[in-house]
Amino acid sequence: MEHNHNKVIDEGRQGEALELDNANISGKKLYVESYGCQMNFSDSEVVASIMTNNGYSTTRNIDEADVVLINTCSIRENAEQRVRNRLTEFKHRKDQKPDLVVGILGCMAERLKKSLLEEEKLVDLVAGPDAYRDLPNLVDEVGTGQKAVNVLLSRDETYADISPVRLDHGGISAFVTIMRGCDNMCSFCVVPFTRGRERSRDPHTIVEECKDLLSKGYREVTLLGQNVDSYRWNLTSKGVVKDENQPTTNFAQLMEMVALVSPDLRIRFSTSHPKDMTDDVLEIMAKYENICPYIHLPVQSGHSTVLERMNRGYSREWYLERIDAIRRFMPDCAISTDIITGFCGETDDEHDATVSLMQQVKFDFAYMFKYSERPKTLAERRFADDVPEEVKAKRLTEIIELQLKNSKLSNEKQVGETVKVLVEGASKRSEDQLCGRNGQNAMVIFPRENYEKGQYVLVKITSCTSATLLGEAISIC
Numbered sequence: 228m229e230h231n232h233n234k235v236i237d238e239g240r241q242g243e244a245l246e247l248d249n250a251n252i253s254g255k256k257l258y259v260e261s262y263g264c265q266m267n268f269s270d271s272e273v274v275a276s277i278m279t280n281n282g283y284s285t286t287r288n289i290d291e292a293d294v295v296l297i298n299t300c301s302i303r304e305n306a307e308q309r310v311r312n313r314l315t316e317f318k319h320r321k322d323q324k325p326d327l328v329v330g331i332l333g334c335m336a337e338r339l340k341k342s343l344l345e346e347e348k349l350v351d352l353v354a355g356p357d358a359y360r361d362l363p364n365l366v367d368e369v370g371t372g373q374k375a376v377n378v379l380l381s382r383d384e385t386y387a388d389i390s391p392v393r394l395d396h397g398g399i400s401a402f403v404t405i406m407r408g409c410d411n412m413c414s415f416c417v418v419p420f421t422r423g424r425e426r427s428r429d430p431h432t433i434v435e436e437c438k439d440l441l442s443k444g445y446r447e448v449t450l451l452g453q454n455v456d457s458y459r460w461n462l463t464s465k466g467v468v469k470d471e472n473q474p475t476t477n478f479a480q481l482m483e484m485v486a487l488v489s490p491d492l493r494i495r496f497s498t499s500h501p502k503d504m505t506d507d508v509l510e511i512m513a514k515y516e517n518i519c520p521y522i523h524l525p526v527q528s529g530h531s532t533v534l535e536r537m538n539r540g541y542s543r544e545w546y547l548e549r550i551d552a553i554r555r556f557m558p559d560c561a562i563s564t565d566i567i568t569g570f571c572g573e574t575d576d577e578h579d580a581t582v583s584l585m586q587q588v589k590f591d592f593a594y595m596f597k598y599s600e601r602p603k604t605l606a607e608r609r610f611a612d613d614v615p616e617e618v619k620a621k622r623l624t625e626i627i628e629l630q631l632k633n634s635k636l637s638n639e640k641q642v643g644e645t646v647k648v649l650v651e652g653a654s655k656r657s658e659d660q661l662c663g664r665n666g667q668n669a670m671v672i673f674p675r676e677n678y679e680k681g682q683y684v685l686v687k688i689t690s691c692t693s694a695t696l697l698g699e700a701i702s703i704c
């Protein structure tokens with residue numbers, strides 16, 4: 228789910244602060260910093276919305292904050308370590324300013340619960356992913372000297388009625404959460420423990436949010452969920468209709484509803500699960516020009532026995548068949564993946580199977596990680612974390628090198644082609660260059676001329692690196 232495509236290994240986006248200039252009723256200022264996946268960044272916008280409705284204004288300057296919230300990730304040990312370092316810095320800050328309220332949100336809050344407050348004494352407030360409506364009360368409780376903890380997980384909270392406060396003024400691309408939680412039990416993964424049961428959001432609130440974004444100048448939405456293919460409204464997990472008098476909606480139908488909002492609104496989604504990604508989704512993708520031909524389909528391993536230990540619910544053959552299906556429906560569809568090296572008991576042969584799968588599929592992009600054991604997961608209880616660190620690292624280096632070649636190949640294929648780019652703004656290096664992505668999610672850079680942010684521009688690709696396509700604009704489209 229992480230989305231910085233310029234880095235091969237992505238440990239989540241790093242501590243970005245957010246700011247809004249709303250009416251400042253209480254005079255109190257909130258500073259929020261987010262780590263982890265897109266869901267967390269999207270949740271921080273919900274948090275900002277809840278807090279600004281309760282009289283706070285937000286700031287990007289931590290020095291002027293009365294409340295500091297850190298939205299955290301537990302996916303790998305090093306993600307948590309980074310947060311701990313940051314919390315220690317906040318603690319020093321609190322020594323200087325004793326009234327400062329420091330709170331932890333997100334997955335680490337849910338995983339470690341009140342121990343962060345009682346044993347480690349790192350924070351004043353702990354709120355899990357389903358407890359954000361309670362934040363204004365929790366902050367008040369801190370003010371009266373109480374322990375402020377809410378880590379209750381919910382079966383139905385989707386924050387459907389809260390319109391997230393968008394934190395990038397004049398933004399082009401927005402996240403829209405369509406479901407929360409995860410009911411899969413991949414044996415390596417902490418998410419089911421930190422995010423609770425899977426639940427889907429009312430489709431009409433999703434469509435309304437997309438319409439609203441379009442009217443505010445946004446031109447792209449990314450529909451978010453841990454497993455978007457199991458999105459379902461008015462249906463049980465067994466596919467039984469809940470209320471006969473109401474329509475049902477699955478993921479393919481939801482995508483169609485969003486695609487029909489406007490041809491000018493481009494649609495992406497993340498993450499698809501290989502065991503649940505059905506042909507009806509591919510059919511809808513192929514049917515609508517504004518649904519981007521790009522699928523993030525995490526494979527994790529290329530060996531069926533490892534996939535079984537991971538409890539992923541599919542085999543190598545099943546995965547490869549899904550790749551064939553994608554290419555049948557959309558020959559130009561880009562495909563990216565996630566891979567874990569050194570999972571419990573992974574042999575050289577099993578690792579080689581991952582390498583051969585990568586050679587066969589030639590992913591356009593991949594996020595690659597060393598296995599990091601997480602407390603309470605099935606893998607932690609059942610298997611030994613027995614692949615030595617050096618072996619994990621060596622295997623990781625090998626697949627990263629292979630992926631760099633594949634990414635380069637994927638970009639080279641587009642040199643000479645003309646692609647449609649949604650302009651996101653100036654490129655990082657120069658104000659004279661614009662950047663944006665094509666439908667396949669490749670970053671494209673081209674001279675600004677008179678083109679502007681938010682326009683769809685046809686760009687002729689003239690050269691590339693493994694991370695970027697370079698070209699020249701032809702016209703608006």
Ligand code: SAH
Nearest residue numbers: 228415416453498525565566596597598599
């Ligand atoms: N819901 C998404 C994944 C969310 S986590 C999905 O099912 O694909 C993002 C990625 O982190 C996973 O795809 C996996 O590759 C990686 N990951 C999860 N747990 C991990 C662990 N314990 N160690 C290393 N990588 C892990």
Ligand code: SF4
Nearest residue numbers: 409411413416418453
């Ligand atoms: Fe974790 Fe698996 Fe759920 Fe993804 S599908 S969040 S990897 S348990």
Ligand code: F3S
Nearest residue numbers: 263264300301302334
């Ligand atoms: Fe996301 Fe990290 Fe939680 S990847 S769901 S923030 S554990």
